[in-house]
Amino acid sequence: MKLSGARIFLECLKREGVDVVFGLPGGAVLPIYDALYDFAGLKHILVRQEAAAGHAAEGYSRTTGKVGVALVTSGPAATNLVTALQDAYMDSIPIVAFTGQVPTHLIGNDAFQEADNVGITRPCTKHNFLVKDGSELGTIVKEAFHIASTGRPGPVHVDLPKDVLVKEWEFHYPERVHLRSYNPTYEGHPGQIKKAAKAMLRAKRPVLYVGGGVISSDAYRELLKLAELTQIPVTTTLMGLGAFPSEHPLSLDMLGMHGTYYANMAVYNSDCLIAVGARFDDRVTGKVEFFAPNAEIIHVDIDPSSISKNIQVHIPIVGDARRVLAKLIEAIKEEVRDDVPSIVREARKQWHAQIAEWKARFPLRYDWDDEVIKPQYVMQEISNLTRGEALIVTGVGQHQMWAAQYYRFKYPRHWCTSGGLGTMGYGLPTALGVQAAHPDMLVVNIDGDGSFVMNSQELATCFESRLPVKTVIINNGYHGMVRQWQEIIYKERYCSIDLSASPDFVKLAEAYGCVGIRATKPSEVVPALEKAFVTPGPVVVDMMVDREEDVFPMVPAGGANKDMILDRPGKAVKERAAKSQTGF
Amino acid sequence: MQNGTEPRKHTIAVLVENRFGVLSRVAGLFSARGYNIESLSVGETLDPTVSRMTLVVRGAEFVIEQVIKQLHKLIDVIKVTDLTEENHVERELVLMKVNAEPANRAEVLRTVDIFRAKVVDVTPTTFTLEATGDEQKIDAIVELLRPFGIQELVRTGKVAIARGSKARVRRSEEKLGKAKAADGALSQDPRIVGFAD
Ligand SMILES: Cc1ncc(C[n+]2csc(CCOP(=O)(O)OP(=O)(O)O)c2C)c(N)n1
Numbered sequence: 001m002k003l004s005g006a007r008i009f010l011e012c013l014k015r016e017g018v019d020v021v022f023g024l025p026g027g028a029v030l031p032i033y034d035a036l037y038d039f040a041g042l043k044h045i046l047v048r049q050e051a052a053a054g055h056a057a058e059g060y061s062r063t064t065g066k067v068g069v070a071l072v073t074s075g076p077a078a079t080n081l082v083t084a085l086q087d088a089y090m091d092s093i094p095i096v097a098f099t100g101q102v103p104t105h106l107i108g109n110d111a112f113q114e115a116d117n118v119g120i121t122r123p124c125t126k127h128n129f130l131v132k133d134g135s136e137l138g139t140i141v142k143e144a145f146h147i148a149s150t151g152r153p154g155p156v157h158v159d160l161p162k163d164v165l166v167k168e169w170e171f172h173y174p175e176r177v178h179l180r181s182y183n184p185t186y187e188g189h190p191g192q193i194k195k196a197a198k199a200m201l202r203a204k205r206p207v208l209y210v211g212g213g214v215i216s217s218d219a220y221r222e223l224l225k226l227a228e229l230t231q232i233p234v235t236t237t238l239m240g241l242g243a244f245p246s247e248h249p250l251s252l253d254m255l256g257m258h259g260t261y262y263a264n265m266a267v268y269n270s271d272c273l274i275a276v277g278a279r280f281d282d283r284v285t286g287k288v289e290f291f292a293p294n295a296e297i298i299h300v301d302i303d304p305s306s307i308s309k310n311i312q313v314h315i316p317i318v319g320d321a322r323r324v325l326a327k328l329i330e331a332i333k334e335e336v337r338d339d340v341p342s343i344v345r346e347a348r349k350q351w352h353a354q355i356a357e358w359k360a361r362f363p364l365r366y367d368w369d370d371e372v373i374k375p376q377y378v379m380q381e382i383s384n385l386t387r388g389e390a391l392i393v394t395g396v397g398q399h400q401m402w403a404a405q406y407y408r409f410k411y412p413r414h415w416c417t418s419g420g421l422g423t424m425g426y427g428l429p430t431a432l433g434v435q436a437a438h439p440d441m442l443v444v445n446i447d448g449d450g451s452f453v454m455n456s457q458e459l460a461t462c463f464e465s466r467l468p469v470k471t472v473i474i475n476n477g478y479h480g481m482v483r484q485w486q487e488i489i490y491k492e493r494y495c496s497i498d499l500s501a502s503p504d505f506v507k508l509a510e511a512y513g514c515v516g517i518r519a520t521k522p523s524e525v526v527p528a529l530e531k532a533f534v535t536p537g538p539v540v541v542d543m544m545v546d547r548e549e550d551v552f553p554m555v556p557a558g559g560a561n562k563d564m565i566l567d568r569p570g571k572a573v574k575e576r577a578a579k580s581q582t583g584f
Numbered sequence: 585m586q587n588g589t590e591p592r593k594h595t596i597a598v599l600v601e602n603r604f605g606v607l608s609r610v611a612g613l614f615s616a617r618g619y620n621i622e623s624l625s626v627g628e629t630l631d632p633t634v635s636r637m638t639l640v641v642r643g644a645e646f647v648i649e650q651v652i653k654q655l656h657k658l659i660d661v662i663k664v665t666d667l668t669e670e671n672h673v674e675r676e677l678v679l680m681k682v683n684a685e686p687a688n689r690a691e692v693l694r695t696v697d698i699f700r701a702k703v704v705d706v707t708p709t710t711f712t713l714e715a716t717g718d719e720q721k722i723d724a725i726v727e728l729l730r731p732f733g734i735q736e737l738v739r740t741g742k743v744a745i746a747r748g749s750k751a752r753v754r755r756s757e758e759k760l761g762k763a764k765a766a767d768g769a770l771s772q773d774p775r776i777v778g779f780a781d
Contacts, residue, residue, distance in 0.1 A: 122609060123616050127659040130605070147659060181601055181662040305653035308646070 005134045005165040006031035009098070010039050012141040015173050018069050020436050022047055022056040026073025027113060028100025031165035045436055045465050047429065048457040050077045054084020054155075055426055055455075056433030057095040061088075062416045063391055063434045065218065067149050068095040074102060075113030078159075079120065083423060085155045086124035090420025091239060092216060094153035096144045097121075103163035104132055117159045126154030131161065134169035142177050151184030152303040153216055184302060188319035188327060196274070196298045196315050197331035201344070203272030203296070205351045206232045209255065209284075212239030212419070213277015213301060213321045220244070220412045222325035223276070229329060231344045233355055235263040237278050239419040242409040246388075252355070253364075256284040257555045258401040261362035264553075264561040266355055267292050276300045277321040280310040281420070282557075290560035300324045362566055364405050366549070373522050375399060375474045375545045378529075379406035382444060382472065385529050390414070390442040391434050395427040395451025397481040399474035401551045403446045425454025428471060432458055435467040442533060445471040449499050450479045459512035462538035470532045472541045473505055476549070484550045488569060489577050509540035518542040589644045593622070595674060595744045596648075598637040598655055599662040602628060606660045610637065613654050619643065625741035634662065638743045667744050674744040677716045678726065679704070683733035684711045692732055699725045710735065 020043045025033045047053045050072040057068030078099040088095050102111040118130045127147050129140045148156040220243050227234050234244045235252040255263035273295040285291040299313040307316045366376040379402050388410035394400040394417045418426040431445035462469050477500040506516030519528035532539040553564040556577040600606045622640040629636045655664045701715035
């Protein structure tokens with residue numbers, strides 16, 4: 001059967017099970033949009049800027065486990081998309097992005113809207129393709145989805161020259177693809193698993209340190225089982241939030257730079273650290289010499305290059321987190337045939353008591369104020385009102401950290417935040433992608449006033465495509481996180497952080513056809529949130545919060561996690577913090 | 585990371601899909617991570633769909649291990665072998681145009697003979713020479729001929745091949761605790777067996 005390249009492209013998406021595409025048209029992809037005109041079974045959501053198409057695909061992917069799809073034109077559209085690709089790459093999010101390209105005979109001629117798309121996206125994708133021959137289109141699309149979603153997931157980019165889309169080709173979509181050069185390891189090495197099981201049972205002060213890999217491999221059930229079986233406390237990274245219920249007695253919440261005191265102390269004092277689907281990122285480890293210095297380290301990861309990259313690992317296990325954890329549970333049961341929990345509970349009594357003491361001594365805390373809204377309070381109320389059932393998305397900055405600290409996570413795949421890249425502007429477009437995948441669920445975008453304006457144009461997409469995202473802007477009139485660093489580390493030399501000249505966000509929301517609500521006093525927080533959550537359609541809440549609140553605990557970049565700043569610091573601590581800056 | 589922190593030269597053989605863009609993926613990996621390639625040569629293998637690159641890289645043990653893992657991670661890379669760890673043969677080729685005034689011609693030819701090099705072009709005042717050998721041999725012939733005046737010189741990168749026929753232990757993968765299955769699947773590909781090791 002002969003079809004145009006554009007039509008083949010759409011047929012491929014359909015066969016891949018794609019139900020929604022986030023995109024924005026232009027010259028080079030017009031053949032696709034023309035074919036889309038009367039193509040049934042594929043929904044297209046028109047975003048207002050191409051990065052938003054990429055982020056929306058990320059949100060779709062993170063909350064469904066399926067591959068998200070973005071479609072944009074050549075040149076400037078492709079370069080706009082780059083931020084989202086790098087974002088997805090850093091956080092291992094499977095998306096496939098399609099860009100248009102000038103016709104093959106013009107490639108390299110500086111044609112109108114030409115850019116070296118594959119050259120530009122090469123370092124920020126797991127893999128990319130330039131389709132030069134339309135008869136390969138089906139295979140390439142299949143390979144793109146395969147590569148994005150298997151092994152360590154990630155973004156894949158496919159560049160589509162216009163003539164390939166226009167010409168007719170024999171349509172062929174392979175059932176499966178085999179790439180001889182790409183064979184991810186899923187099963188962990190049995191010998192290593194046995195070793196790990198022994199080490200975990202032997203340990204007196206073990207900690208499970210889990211990251212986004214547990215979520216992407218859907219290993220949360222196995223994680224819960226393993227933690228309860230072995231009575232090992234669990235701390236998660238920013239990417240791993242939701243992999244373990246926050247309310248669980250074994251939960252240590254988040255670790256790292258803005259993690260809890262008890263998580264960091266537990267890791268620092270541990271004698272066995274079991275890292276699962278986490279990559280020892282510098283925001284987690286702080287100064288590596290002081291990260292779990294006395295622990296035997298077990299590392300389960302699907303990507304061999306993550307192992308022993310930053311920290312020397314003693315028991316590496318390459319494999320899929322879910323499968324390895326399942327085998328680990330078996331191995332532990334085999335080691336101890338009796339009732340494991342009662343035995344380990346006895347052995348870990350002291351450790352659990354120590355952790356309880358840390359928790360009691362330095363819980364997450366903030367000072368209440370009757371007049372000024374504390375951002376942490378807003379997070380607590382969002383958590384209460386949604387009962388941890390909502391899909392939460394954030395921008396980047398202080399509000400992101402407060403959300404991570406104070407939201408009580410119940411489920412995996414309910415949390416989208418830009419972890420590795422820290423992309424401001426991530427919130428709203430990601431949230432609309434989440435909402436497109438879950439039309440009937442409550443999607444809350446917790447944003448900063450700085451982050452929000454980087455993609456606030458997407459309110460138009462929310463309005464037009466009936467995506468009722470609820471955005472809560474934690475409005476402190478500052479680039480708050482930058483202000484915090486300037487305050488604590490740069491001796492209060494404030495520079496280029498004031499955002500008090502931002503637009504009126506209530507009016508802005510209304511201008512886009514959305515509902516705007518403002519809260520200025522603590523007593524208005526709950527009513528404003530309640531109203532936002534029950535109002536149909538997209539809503540923006542302008543939450544006027546304490547302008548100078550800081551995120552604590554905090555470890556200055558490059559510092560040791562055991563030296564956390566727990567509260568607004570005095571002069572001596574600031575000077576120490578300034579010194580600890582080691583070029584981060 | 586206590587041991588193996590001394591930088592050392594490694595010769596790495598990389599089998600890749602013979603496609604456009606692969607070289608830039610490999611080169612990009614090195615530039616993005618600040619690794620330096622000392623030499624690089626690429627050519628087709630017996631199977632025209634596969635190319636083989638020989639890379640010479642200097643680095644401490646853990647850096648090289650990371651380089652190898654990153655190479656593995658590239659989708660178009662079929663196999664990576666650190667030849668430094670085993671018995672192997674390395675060769676380079678040099679072409680050079682050497683001044684050969686009548687007074688020196690005999691002396692230059694004698695050197696050519698000693699090194700089993702070849703004269704591939706002659707003019708009344710120059711010889712163009714070809715020599716192959718390992719790095720030390722090439723360095724030596726260049727040094728000996730330098731006094732006569734070398735007008736132009738070109739060296740290929742290194743190419744290398746393991747001795748013998750037995751499959752080797754995959755050291756780094758074992759170290760990682762990687763299961764065997766994927767490995768087996770790979771070497772079952774008839775096009776790869778035979779020259780991969
Ligand atoms: C695209 C981008 N530019 C700059 C930064 C650096 N940066 C990190 S946090 C931050 C301030 C964020 O301000 P806001 O969104 O208002 O959040 P707040 O910290 O006030 O909660 C900046 C500028 C970034 N992370 N991303």
